[in-house]
Amino acid sequence: MHSVVCIKQVPDSAQIRVHPVTNTIMRQGVPAIINPFDLFSLEEALRLKDKFGGTVTVVCMGPPMAEAALRKCLSFGADDAILVSDRAFAGSDTLATSYALSSTIKKIMEKQPVDIIFTGKQTIDGDTAQVGPGIAKRLNYQLLTYVSKIVGVDLEKREVQVERRAEGGVQLLKTAMPCLITMLEGTNEMRFGDLDDLFRAARYDLKVWNREMAGIAEVTNIGLKGSPTVVGKVFAPKPRSQRAEMIETVDGDPKNLAATLLAKVFTQNPKLEKEIAKRAM
DSSP, X not given: OEEEEEEOEEEOGGGOEEOTTTOOEEOTTOOEEEOHHHHHHHHHHHHHHHHHOOEEEEEEESOGGGHHHHHHHHHHTOSEEEEEOXXXXXXXXXXXXXXXXXXXXXXXXXXXXXXXXXXXXXXXXXXXXXXXXXXXXXXXXEEEEEEEEEEEEETTTTEEEEEEEETTEEEEXXXXXXXXXXXXXXXXXXXXXXXXXXXXXXXXXXXXXXXXXXXOOOSTTSTTTTOOOOOOOOOOOOOOOSOOOOOOOSSOOHHHHHHHHHHHHHHHOHHHHHHHHHHHO
């Protein structure tokens, strides 16, 4: 069984700042980490490897510094790692990124078929959740998004069964492989790498592919030329000046506290009470 996990190195969102003049994200001095959502996908791929055997390949499109993220994945137990890095990729949006990654996976498939592609549900820097579905569409793979649990995999029937979180409940779905799965957060816990994998990750001869090696002959589909998305403005939310207010009741009865809280909310938002009453009719 061969799983490919797409990861991204992102700036730590807890330390991101926005430039006050240019309104762009200031990445200088901000530590880079593996997108947290991608780690849930990596762990799930490693669990399938533990159960069925096979290979886990990690792919990342990014600058040379993203090598650290791939070596981290190798230390967790991934078998192979490919960094897709080229100046032509600079400025890629989700459309161009999905094209570059799908082209890379096609090159990987020339040597070894891919059964399942894993991605995180989204990245913490873009929050679009578009790259995973974009890869599935370009490769004509079955797509399973917001997966909370892999129930089972039948290699003989080439089927995978999952639980997918949806509005109002959980869906139990079954589809044929090959497929692409985007994992939800909190679905598992990332393992610790053992000593052998840590040494292997440090010594590993990391594969670095430029656009030609990734099977991209034309540059019109990558970088700024292949990115129709235009970001008008990036800004940090303004801090609230209003402080939290303590609401108490005389007798401490929860029912009276709820009534006091509702009265306070309706006083501050007169239209809200009428809208709720209208919907209740």
